[in-house]
Every structure is written in C-alpha cells, then in structure tokens.
Amino acid sequence: MSCQLPADCLNEIFEYLDDRKTLYSCLLVNRFVCKISIRILWRNIWNIRYTVTNKHRLRVISTILSTLIACLPNESKELLFKNGIFISTPTSKPPLFNYPTFCKVLSIKELYLIINGALEKITYTKDKNYLVINEVIKMFITQIFSLKKLSFHDGIYQNKISFTYFSGAIDCLKDLSELHCCSSLPSEFFYQLSKICHNLHSLTIFMEYYNYFPNELKELISLQNNLKILKLSAIHGCDWTVIIPALSKNSNTLTKLHLYSAYNDTLPISFIALFSNLQEIKILSDSTTFGKIQFKDFEKLQHVTFPKLQYLNISHNCTKLEYIMKFLENNGKQLKKFYINGNDHVLNLSIVKFCPNLKNLSIVIKYDELDTLRTIFNSCQYLESIKIWCGERFLGEKEVLETITKYSPKNFGELKIYNRSDSELLPEDLESFFISWKNRPSFTLIINKKYNYISLEANKENMKIIKKYINLGIIKKFETKDYKNKFFKNI
CATH class of the missing domain: 3.30.750 (Transcription Regulator spoIIAA)
Known part of the structure; x- marks a missing residue:
C-alpha cells in the first residue's frame, strides 16, 4: 500500500530545495507532486531567461509566452484574434494548471522583454505587441490572489501600459511587500497603488533623466506603515530631496538604506541620521565623476552613531576619507560587513583599529x-x-x-x-x-x-x-x- 505525504509536508520539503533541476524532475512523479513543484517554479518566472544559454533563450521565452497565452481568458484570446495576433499554444486543450495564479512576482520589464523577444520574427507592429502585454498584465492582476513583488521601473513602454487594471486589483495588491518603480511613471499608477498598498516592506525608486516626482508617489511613501528597506537611485541630475519629508513616518522602522548617485555631486545624505535603527547602509556613486566628492554633507554624518549598524558599503569617492574613518571610529565596533572600493593605506589601518568584529570584508x-x-x-x-x-x-x-x-x-x-x-x-x-x-x-x-x-x-x-x-x-x-x-x- 503506497503512502503519500500530506501536501503541507511536501510543500515544506520542496521549499528547501534550492535547485530548479530537482524541482523539474519532480514534475514527472505524479499530478500531486507536480502541482507542488509548479507552484514553486512559477512563483517567479522572470529569472528563467538568465538560467539558460543564449542558444536556448528564444525557446524558453517562447514557451513562457505560449503558456501565458493558453491561460488567457476567452475574451482576451478573442481580442487578440480580432486584431490578427496568432500565437501558438502548447496544446489545443485547456492548460493542466492556471499557471498565473501561482505567480508571486510580476515584472513588467521582463514581460515586455519576453513578449518582444518571442515575437521578434513575427511581423507584428509594436502596437500589437503592447496589446498582448496589456492583456497578459490584466490576466495577472485579476487572477493573482496575493502578489508579493511588483517591478515596474523602465519608462520606455510606460505610456503603452493601461493602469485601469490596477483600480480593481485589491485582492492582488493588498499584501504587496516589495515595489520597484521609476519616479517617471504616470501619477495614475501611484494613485491606484496608494489606495491599496500600505504595508510595503521594501521600496526601490529609480530617478532618471528628468527630475519628475509626482505627489502621488510621495503620498504612497507616506502611507506605508512598516517600511524596512529603501533604495534610491538618482542619475542625470535627479534629486531625492523632495521625498525626505515623506519618509519621516518610517524613521523608526527603516533598517536598510541604499543610496546611489551618478552625475550629481550635490545630493544630500545627512538625512540618514533620521533613521537610528539602520542595520545596513550603502552609499555608492558613479566613478565617472573624475574625482569629485559626491556627497559633501557626509561631513555631518561622521559623528552620528547608529547602534544597530552591521553592514556598511561605501564608495571611496563619496566623501573625504577622514570622514569615513571618523564614521568607523563611531560605528565600526558592531560592524559585521564592510565594503569599500578605494585604496588608502591609512584607511585600511583604521579598519583594523575600529572594526575588530568583521565577518565579511571587501578591500583594496x-x-x-x-x-x-x-x-x-x-x-x-x-x-x-x-x-x-x-x-x-x-x-x-x-x-x-x-x-x-x-x-x-x-x-x-x-x-x-x-x-x-x-x-x-x-x-x-x-x-x-x-x-x-x-x-x-x-x-x-x-x-x-x-x-x-x-x-x-x-x-x-x-x-x-x-x-x-x-x-x-x-x-x-x-x-x-x-x-x-x-x-x-x-x-
């Protein structure tokens, strides 16, 4: 008599399998084991493209797209058909599973790349490609019960994406914990999210090319109840100063702060002192600024103590080395990880003096x-x-x-x-x-x-x-x- 482990036990076991090949082999055991494996494999399908060689890349993304098309509701399939869009599916029968419901991560950029890559040899206009993208996004938004991560940070296609889908996405977005976005997205996108998403744990914002920061994005930030991770990337003269007031509500909850600047040597960072519970700080800048000090007001941070800080990653050209050494004197004892990409003998000796408890070190x-x-x-x-x-x-x-x-x-x-x-x-x-x-x-x-x-x-x-x-x-x-x-x- 065969014995079958309960689904929750198998699921717990499979969660610890950090090996896609093993999970793929489990697909062939039986339908019960297959479904558990599929749930995990489809949780985040967007990194599959990078696990294969270029030779197989097209086949992989074509398979993903054909599976997604097979899962589209009938009205979406009919819309594509009426517009002369014909994408083959793995079988004429309904899919064995409703794969999109297993997804916990949605990346608009990766979806865009998959659809354009798979349809590259088909003579569809770009507008028809965007029609496919919108129908697939609508399917994800309406069928995923609890999305955990949403990534939408490339502006090359933003004006072709419909945001009306997000207005009814309460079930999908109510438990969203991680958002990657660019500040140049239409304000409607942030407005819809601000009505639903109040429990983000991680927020990454890319500011590029022009200094546009909608009030709806500031409102979204200020509405978060327990933001723990914040990553800000500003290039081409963009500025994060305008959002600093919106962060005040999270002064005690924030534990990780990453800041990156390129082509801008006037950005403030002294506001970091507001977040006394930080455990991880990254302050990085582009090296193409030809020796300019990027963050001039780091001088104000050198005397600030962060009692819980364990991880510091800093570019050597962010500020004067004497300020970094003073910062290490005040915060180095509890550091477990320290990364710096510049060479200075005195600085290296200060690491020895002030950071005796390091477990990980990157040094020149x-x-x-x-x-x-x-x-x-x-x-x-x-x-x-x-x-x-x-x-x-x-x-x-x-x-x-x-x-x-x-x-x-x-x-x-x-x-x-x-x-x-x-x-x-x-x-x-x-x-x-x-x-x-x-x-x-x-x-x-x-x-x-x-x-x-x-x-x-x-x-x-x-x-x-x-x-x-x-x-x-x-x-x-x-x-x-x-x-x-x-x-x-x-x-």
Missing part, C-alpha cells in the same frame, strides 16, 4: 602593502570572507593564498578575487594551497573578472586541481563570473 590593497593583509587577519579574528583586488597595482593571487594559509583566523573560509589583470596562478600554486587547507573548513573561491581578463579557469590544469579538491570535499564552492558594476542586484 596595493602590491607593496602585503603587511596590511596580515594585520587584518591577525586583528579581525572573526573574519570568514574577504574580497580583494588582484593584479596590476594590487596584490598577486599567489601571495594572497600564501597569506591566507599562514595568517587567516580559524573560521575563515571564503576568498573573492576581483581580477584587474590576467590570472598568473599556476596549478602548483593551487595544489599547494589546498593541501595546506585540508584540515580547515571547506573553502569557497569566487573569481570576479572583467570580460577582457583571463582568470584561472582558462588553464585546464587549474581546473583539474579545482575538481580534484571539490571531490575531496576541501573546496565547498568554486565560481567565476564577469564583474558588473551594478548598484542593485536583480535590477
């Missing part, structure tokens, strides 16, 4: 300052991970590995290398390091490189060493990826 050290790395390891005894620039004017990969072997604290186990030149690591260098590491915690090695640099995996003998020590369990994870200068992940 010049080629002739290896002693600084030794001092960091000796002083930061809780350090578990470090990211270091290697090559050109910076430390060499071999000497970094040797220093880690001799001086890293007992819980250390992750090295991230940002290659600034071609890798010079030889197989014997890797072999020597991993032999010395066999009695330590499993090691993670992540290589970040610019596209024009050759990293260590280009050497086949290096990869044989890597695979050998993965099989022996000495290497926990090895990964190489192209370095991308992005402010926000998953934009």
